Each structure stands twice: as C-alpha cells, then as structure tokens.
Amino acid sequence: MDFEISHRDGFARRARLRLAHGVIETPAFMPVGTRGAVKGVTVDELHALGAEVLLANTYHLHLRPGDELIARAGGLHAFMGWDRPIVTDSGGYQVFSLAPRRTLTEAGAVFRSHLDGAEHTLTPESAAEIQARLGSDIAMSFDECASWPATREAADAAMTRTLRWARRGRDRFLQLADDPPAARPRPTPDQVQFGIIQGGTFQDLRDRSVAGTREVGFDGYAIGGLSVGEPVDLMYDVVAHTAAQLPDDRPRYLMGAGTPEDLVESVARGIDLFDCVLPTRNARNGQLFTRTGPLVIKNARYAEDPRPVDPDCGCPTCRRHSRAYLRHLFVAREMNAATLNTLHNLYFYLDTMRRIRKAIEFGTFAEFRRAFLQTFSRRPPSLSLDV
Amino acid sequence: MDFEISHRDGFARRARLRLAHGVIETPAFMPVGTRGAVKGVTVDELHALGAEVLLANTYHLHLRPGDELIARAGGLHAFMGWDRPIVTDSGGYQVFSLAPRRTLTEAGAVFRSHLDGAEHTLTPESAAEIQARLGSDIAMSFDECASWPATREAADAAMTRTLRWARRGRDRFLQLADDPPAARPRPTPDQVQFGIIQGGTFQDLRDRSVAGTREVGFDGYAIGGLSVGEPVDLMYDVVAHTAAQLPDDRPRYLMGAGTPEDLVESVARGIDLFDCVLPTRNARNGQLFTRTGPLVIKNARYAEDPRPVDPDCGCPTCRRHSRAYLRHLFVAREMNAATLNTLHNLYFYLDTMRRIRKAIEFGTFAEFRRAFLQTFSRRPPSLSLDV
DSSP: OEEEEEEEETTEEEEEEEETTEEEEESEEEOBOTTSSOTTOOHHHHHHHTOOOEEEOHHHHHHTTOHHHHHHTTSHHHHHTOOSOEEEOOSHHHHHHHOSSOEEOSSOEEEEOTTTOOEEEEOHHHHHHHHHHHTOSEEEOOOOOOOSSOOHHHHHHHHHHHHHHHHHHHHHHHHHHHSOOTTSOOSOTTOEEEEEEOOTTOHHHHHHHHHHHHHHOOSEEEEOSOSSSSOHHHHHHHHHHHHTTSOTTSOEEETTOOOHHHHHHHHTTTOOEEEOSHHHHHHHTTEEOOTTOOEETTSGGGTTOOSOSOTTOOSHHHHHOOHHHHHHHHHTTOHHHHHHHHHHHHHHHHHHHHHHHHHHHHTOHHHHHHHHHHHHTOSOOOTTOOO | OEEEEEEEETTEEEEEEEETTEEEEESEEEOBOTTSSOTTOOHHHHHHHTOOOEEEOHHHHHHTTOHHHHHHTTSHHHHHTOOSOEEEOOSHHHHHHHOSSOEEOSSOEEEEOTTTOOEEEEOHHHHHHHHHHHTOSEEEOOOOOOOSSOOHHHHHHHHHHHHHHHHHHHHHHHHHHHSOOTTSOOSOTTOEEEEEEOOTTOHHHHHHHHHHHHHHOOSEEEEOSOSSSSOHHHHHHHHHHHHTTSOTTSOEEETTOOOHHHHHHHHTTTOOEEEOSHHHHHHHTTEEOOTTOOEETTSGGGTTOOSOSOTTOOSHHHHHOOHHHHHHHHHTTOHHHHHHHHHHHHHHHHHHHHHHHHHHHHTOHHHHHHHHHHHHTOSOOOTTOOO
16 A cells, blocks of 8 residues: 655645555545445446545445355455455444344444344454455454444443454454465455544544554554534534544545535545445435535426536536436436436536545645535535634 | 338348438337336447437326426427437327226327326327427327237227328328427427338238328338237238338338347348337346347356356446346346346347348348347247248
C-alpha cells in the first residue's frame, strides 16, 4: 500500500492511495456492492461512471455464496468481474443490525443467518480469515458498534472490546500474511487491514480508542459508530476530533456516511474515504440528488417535465432522459427506473468527489464548500470548523 | 418507407427497410419495450447490442402514462430517448389477454384497465389515433385474434371482423395523414401502417384474410394469431402458406414469435420481422440461450462453473462474468441478474439475426439453418419446407 498526499487545503487532503488492484484518487466515495453487485448497475457502467473502488459486505458474502466458494473462484475480484480495488467490511455491523438471535461474547458473535436460520460464528480471527478468502484490497478489523443513543458505560464497553478484538484480528491478519494456508494461495497477497475507532459520541472514549488502535498498528484507520442516528453536528464534531488524532500519513475512512453534505463536511475535517448506501438505495426509492437539493421523482409535478433531473449533470440518465420519463418508469415499477436513478445518483456522488479533489488541488476548497452547501442544502457551513 | 431486397436464398430475403427514424437491416428481431422500456436494459445498452428497432405496446402506453401525454412530450421516441425505429402493436392482443371484463362488439372493444378498473374503448379508429399520437414508425391495424384452439366458425368470425376493422383503421390512418389535427403536428408524419392477417390454422381462412387485407392495401403485412399454443409444425405450415401469398415487395412481420428456432424456420419461409418477449422474459426467469440450447442458470451444477454462459458469445455478460456469478445473482434475487441475463439473451437473438443475414448474403442460408437446428435444438429442420 502506498498513500501519497499531494495537496492540502485546511484539514482537507488530496492523495493517491495505491492498493493491490490499482490506484484510488482520494478523497473518494465507494459505491456499495453488498452481495458482490452494485444494485442496478453493471461493472461496465461503474467503469464509465469513474468508480475506482467498491465496498462489499463480508456478512452477506459469507452467508451466500460463501467465502470458500469465492476463494475457489479466485477471490471476489475474479468472481464478480471487477478488477479495481475492493474494500470489505468486517461483518460486525451487519451481525448487529440484520441477524436474528445474535449473542455477543468476548470470543465474538454467534448469530443465525437471516436467510435460512443456520448458526454462524464471527470472531476477530474468522473475520480476518473470511476477508483473506474474499481477497479484498482493504480488510476491516472486527468491531462492535454501540447503538445510538448509548450510555457512556455501553459506549465504553463496546470501544474497549473493539480494542481487544483489534489486537486479535490484527494478529490473525499478520499470521495469514506471513503463513498462508498451504492449500491455496491468498487471492490478494497484498491485502491491507484497517482498524476501526469506536467510542460513540464521547470524545474521551474516542481518544482512548485512537490511542489503543494506533498502538495495535494498522495500515489505515476508519471511524466507525457514526451516522447511526446522532445529530449531524455532533457527528461532525466527533469526526473532526477523531480525525485530527489519526496518523497523518495513513488513509482515514469514515464508515457508512453519508449525505452529500456529510462528504463535503467530513473532507473538511480530514477524511479520505467514504461508503454509503444512500445514493443507491435512495435511487431505488425514487430520490434523486441534484446540485440544488434532492428531488422525489414520483411527484405529480414531474409528470410532464421535459427537463433532465439536473440540467447541469453529465450522467447517462440526464444526457438522455426527462423527468417525465423517469417518473413514468418509477410509477410503472419498471426496473429500469432503479437503474437510471442509480446511474444518476452515483454520478452525482462521484462527480461531487471529483469537484472536491479539484478544489483541494486549486486551494479553493473553502469556497467550494461554501457554495456547495449554499446551493445544495441552503444551510451555512457547519459551525464547528471555520474554514 | 422504402423496402429494398438485396439478396434471396430460397424463400429467405435479405433487405433494408427504411423508416421515418432510420434503416433496419432485415431479417430483424425487435426487442419488446412494453411500457417504453426494455425491461432491465438501458437505451445505451440497446445501442451497444446493435438493436435497430423496438416494439412498444399501445395498450400499456395508452393506459399509462397515456398517449396524449406522450404526444405532448413529442412522441414516444422523444419520451423514451430512443431515436431509432419503433413499431407499436394495435393493442388488440393485450385487450384480449390482459384486460378484465372486456366486451367485444362490431364497433370495437370496451374493457376495464388492469391498473385501476377504469373503462376504456379501443376501436380500429382510436387504435390508429393513439398510435399516431405515439408516433411510432410502424403502426399496426386493430385486429381480433381468435384463441387457440378455435373452431372454424370462431376463426372465421374473428378473421372477417379483422378485415372489416382493417378497412376502418386504414381509412382513419389515411385521414390522419392527409388531415392532421390542427392542434399539434403528428410526432412522426412519415408513419406507415401494417395490416394483420388472421384466420387461425385454417389455410382457406388465411387465404381470404390475405386477399381481403391486400385489397385494403397496407404498407406492410403481419401474420397474427400464431404462437398462441398451436403445435410448432402447424405454425410453420401456416407461416409458409401465408407468407407465400403476401406481396413480395412489402415487409412481412410474424407477430409474437418466437423461439430462436422459430426465427430461423420463419426466415426460411419468407418472414422479415419478428418480435417476442421470450429473450427478455426468460432472461428474468433465469433461462439463457446458447448455441447448444438453453441453460437454466439457477441449477446447482453452475454454482462453481467458471465458464461464461456461452464460450462462443461476445456479449457484455459473457465477456466479463461466469456462470457461477450469474447463478449467485439469480439465487440472491439481485436485480443485476435480470440485466446481465437480458443482455445475453438479446445479444443471442440479435446475433442470430446477424448470422442469418450474412448467410442469406452468401447464399449459405440452407447450411446455416441445418447447422443451427442441429446444434441448437438437435431436431431436423422442419419437414414442410425442403430447403
């Protein structure tokens, strides 16, 4: 892995992250391909949109089709036909949010599959093993994410357990790297592993989490446990506070966020990587992002609107189709509605990141940020960071 | 409209059909875009597949979003962002197969919308008006399709009514062309209209239908009322018998057929145009066409099969993805399964037509036909036509 920062503008960083399967220009947004597919768009379309990296979910792929099967197919890249970088999460978040009848012990999580009820166990060690079999470029350490709101006691317990799990998962990861199973080579020998900072919205817990996770030592660091329901300004405060303590020369990844505003505000606080289901999920629900704010395509006012979703947008959907047509497809429940809406929303996210990167390069990020928030959300830039 | 036959091989014809929105190389297959969208694939993807013409359904578009709305948007081409030729059916077949509580009189069909129960009327005249508003390149005459099996009496009644309707629909079509409503110009002033031959599987009824429909006089002729359940050899006999009596210098369109075998066998009997939901609908159900026959992707035997669906296929799906991945997507009910399967099946159909056209050009259609049927269906070429 190589992480080279070329420009800085305030706390914002413009860098190139070289991974086993290629280079990511950061700050970057990672579309989510939960089960090895970004819902509604093909790999060719993702290439055309300029996506450089995807996130895939360890929990889902472990259950179906199974990481052993994917390993036999040569890893997730070969299996899904995507030859650029992939990040896999640890599966922890999905166990806590999706699996029925889960029990959590110091060893790990025992849970029932939401597909067939079969019992599964996920531990810091097995999460590392599964991700080694998937062969992602970046594997994530197994963590426990406290729900929100959490008492200090609950947030503390989840954070300290995450620290203990970080050590175990890191050890297993390094052991796998040094001593791969003889049976078959790892699909991605140059896989790297990121640690995850927890601690809820308590700054002193975040401090201890950063210190402990840095002590374990990872290739990069993620901020977890945010965008789970807390007020947005509180989230931005935690991001600013936490990012500032992470090593400057390592990529920083804000997990699960967020809105277009979250991207801009978190880049302003030093974040390099993002993933979120928002652009893809909202596309399927008919919410489209534009520079002047979101648009709900099913509204009757669009029934005869000949304009593209966003007249300033260069995406395949806006270049060819009107709001009226997209509304028709959505109302008629045609699956092409999901595809065309997803193409638009992903383009909007990826284009926003391109514009962010350009602004950092030109040293005009503060102006970009102000203008973006003014036109997109019509609220002043967040208060906690005066850039 | 211009229809220029450049090569003949037996009864098979190789021609170029010039319509208001461009040229179709025939014999041609028309993917079905029922509601103004080919389910699962974008216009860009249809272009890349080489589709030159689509079929859209008058019944569906009349009910939603409405042909008046589409006319105000500039016609179906502008509305759906497809600038190549479009054929619209007359709506008759859908009224008989989809609409609840329909009553048929000499005037036309009164039916309830399957969407909201609202009462609608479709007549030979209104079918012409609706299709004029949609602005398709080829409009179809309003017909009554007898169900199968039909008594001679029922087939005769439907055929003679279709003849009377043909005259009325043709008159209205010509009147609209000569005297467009002042309110707004027709989206496609050069629209042409095809008549439909009925008569079930009774050759003498088909004879009378051809004679009567030719007497009315259309720009092209379609064979309707087939592929509705009758034995395939009987269908091929009716196609051969009917096509031979249609004017040589006009395009011949076999409606609603068919299987890859149907395409080859019907080209051998003089057909130029086809439409069918088979490649798209079966794709969504996981049935994939290959040169050696169909493949059901959900079968467990494909769970770890690293090969593309068809090793000889050049489609986007086969170039990038394995059977194992496609099976995973299908089993996981990912919508990308529908898209990737549809891309493959449409490519197979369009490529089959390309190979048919080449064979006719080279005078090798008989060999092509024999080889195709041997590898695809492993049954000897149909008996009724010795080519």
